[in-house]
Amino acid sequence: MSVISEGVVRRKRRRSRFVAWLAGDKRAAVSLVFLLALASLSVLANVVAPYSPLEQSMDILAPPSAAHLLGTDDLGRDVFSRLVHGGPMSLYASFLAVSVGVLIGLPFGVLAGYLGGWIDTAVSRVIDTILSCPSIVLAIAVTGALGIGLTNSMIAVGIVFSPGLARLIRVQTMIVKGELYVDAARTFGLSTPRLVFRHILPNAIQPVIVQVTLLLATALLAEASLSFLGLGVQPPHPSWGQMLARAYAYMEIAPEQMYAPGFAILFTALAFNALGESLRSLLDPTRRRSD
């Protein structure tokens, strides 16, 4: 059998498994469609949005109409356009935070889990300490130190995520490290880095993928909170959390303004969570019933 046909077979098999998964879990399928729609909307924000998100007008706090689908805000900006342009901000924020978390957490977790001994003890203690601080408070403190802004605040959130991820990958590494195929690979003369990249990481990563999906929702909520508090996205740029902050200031005049951004956050977070839970039960059949 040639290498090429082998690859084709494998890809085919993978695709059919993917289809079977989505067919079996409607919630995951809907979530995936929603997130893909959100992603394309974010890429095409300039085309889809009828107005510039920054363009002000004299039409202040207008109710929804044909011209302004979701009305206008306190500076006369089109709420729908701001909502659409807030999408890429939120996705960027979520992925940035989770990437930072993985980039810091993964190496430390693998190191502690693989080496064990005093390094493991030290890393675990540091993880315990950081985890005993309420995460959003720590994120705010780190944002304050790094400087206010979307990127800095999401790096802060990522730093706060890293100990949890490190703890997860540490346990996984310890489990996989004891597997016989790792022993076997050692007798073939694999060096430690190769052992980690070829055998340990691929077999330890599954729960991390699930956790990362769930953390995307957490990051989204954190971004919303931080932007609501004025530590994230800076005006005049739109973000869902910051739109909520403005809507709240004018709640007595235009209460309907707080619904659109809130639902946008809720649905996106729901989609990430549903996808994560579905992945979890897909990867771990023993949990399917109880979770």
Next chain:
Amino acid sequence: MNATVPTPTPIVAVERVGVHFPVSGGRTLKAVDGVSLEVMPRETFGVIGESGSGKTTLGRAIICLEKPSAGRILHQGLDPYALSSRELRRHRRRYQIIFQDPNAALDPRMTILKSIREPMDVTGEMPERQRQQRALELMERVGLSPDFASRYPHELSGGQKQRVCIARVLTLRPDLIVCDEAVSALDVSIQADILNLFAELQAEFGLTYVFITHNLGVVAHVSDRVAVMYLGRIVEIGRTEDVVLSPSHPYTEALLSAEPVALPSNLRSHSRVMLKGELPSHVSPPSGCRFRTRCRFVQPLCGEKEPPWRETAPGHWSACHFAGELPIMSGAELHPVKLGGHAAQPEGRA
């Protein structure tokens, strides 16, 4: 102890090796405690003992998966732990192991072909095409159809997976293969196939085996010499037919007796020796002779002094104060039909 005439260098010499693990409360568990043996080129050396005897740990120590806490292991006269880590990685490729559970020994995320190629891919000495070629040849040699190449381990049966492990090890042309209960997880019908495959491959590639098992039938079938382990120590060692037909240690007698016989009860020997009690703790083994708590011939001396090695026949050694003096039943008495016939000269070998 010097069981064989040391003309050729042994493939492996185990010298008073101990493997100790720390357990809670600051105590140590001596899984292997002062074991010595030598394995000669092209020999099949059997290690037998019940679970917990330390035989698996000994096997892992022989191929450097477990570092000895005491004593040393010599590979053809060379101490692998004196090598630099890079040299050790190259050197250890000649000392391989087949694990009990073929399912756990294969990375579930690698195709069969990738798994078999892996040992060759590590050094990348041969060109890619040649590695591919050799992996496919070896698959065929161990009796696997090339269709399996792109499959994953979970799609194969236990016996097929064990064949994959064997092919994978053979890519390295090893000097020694430790077979750690290599057939005991397989169906009985497949066990014989795999054992025959081992025998064929030995003749073909000039392999040396250390065969670790709790199954006396397997050991009697394949081994030239055998060591009996109990609680981290070797209690008896010698040529297989000597040990099986005329055991000189009471523990070996009990092991032989425990072997199930596929005979109707009226044909079975009535003389069974039952082991009493549980395996004592490794953390605080009995004083003197470790087997004394379960021995049917126990004497006061056994608790006072560790038994010295006694040679009851040329090359047949026993760690018992009374070796050669006890009324131990012979293998023929214990297994009148089964062992009487073929144990002296296992088929398919010189």
Next chain:
Amino acid sequence: MSRRTLRVIGWRLLQVVPVIVLATFAVFGLLQLVPGDPAAVIAGETATAERIVQIREMLGLDLPLWQQYLHWLGGAVQGDLSTSLITGLPVIDEVLRRLPNTLLIVVCALILAISIAVPLGILAATHVDGRVDRFVTSIASLGVAVPNFWVGMILVGFFALNLGWFPTTGAASLTEDPARALWHAALPAIALASSGIAEITRQLRSALIEVLSSQYVRTLQAKGLSQGRILWRHGLKNVSLTLLTVIGLVFNRTLGATVAIEAVFAIPGTGSLVVTSATNKDFPVVQGVVFVLVLIVILCNLLIDILYSVLDPRMNKQ
């Protein structure tokens, strides 16, 4: 309490010490994250050179790092968390003045969450895969994904602005006017409880299902014990430890969630303090709040560990 339990408690207390020491490192290290010259950053872009020098000396930024740390630690041990750069008042006073407002809504939220989530979890676990279970699970998924400050906003809009049942903003002292304090705390506590309810329900449901489907409980059912009795004697007792762990986790998260909730309800608590001081680069205050909150969480975890060892003698082996 047995002697053994006491020994476990002593051991846990000892284990807390290194965590607290590490926490002081972490809190002190926050300032090291500031890019460039911290004094210049703190002073702001319009500050004069003198002001920068003044800040540097005030914070001891001209000293070597380990001396700065020892100086800060020395103060912290004596209860001195330095002074605010903006008001010039001692940080510890400000934190302690605001802490009761925060703890009040957190504790109310926790009580609310437990008293709603426990029946929900039991209901779902005893009707696995039924309509009730699916409904409860959906509510729980919603609770995890909803931004709690948005829930707060909706609550204000409906119950405070429309109906006028509750005050929109502010807080009152529990010691001076308990009724008014609770009245003020009601809406923030409900908003805070949303994610706690979801988390506790989910975990309790999973744990209960596991226990109820165990071989052991099936044997009891076969013996003819009533469902209610099995649930009470074997189910809840066995999951009480899981519940304890979840509550510890939810306490930590709820404490964090106060930052946005306090902003919504304009509550003068530690959450709003950390936000304003981080915005204003008032680092001594930020460090002080973080340190006090970490201490509270560590003590809470310690309490849970001790309860654990009292409830479950198996844990005492160590």
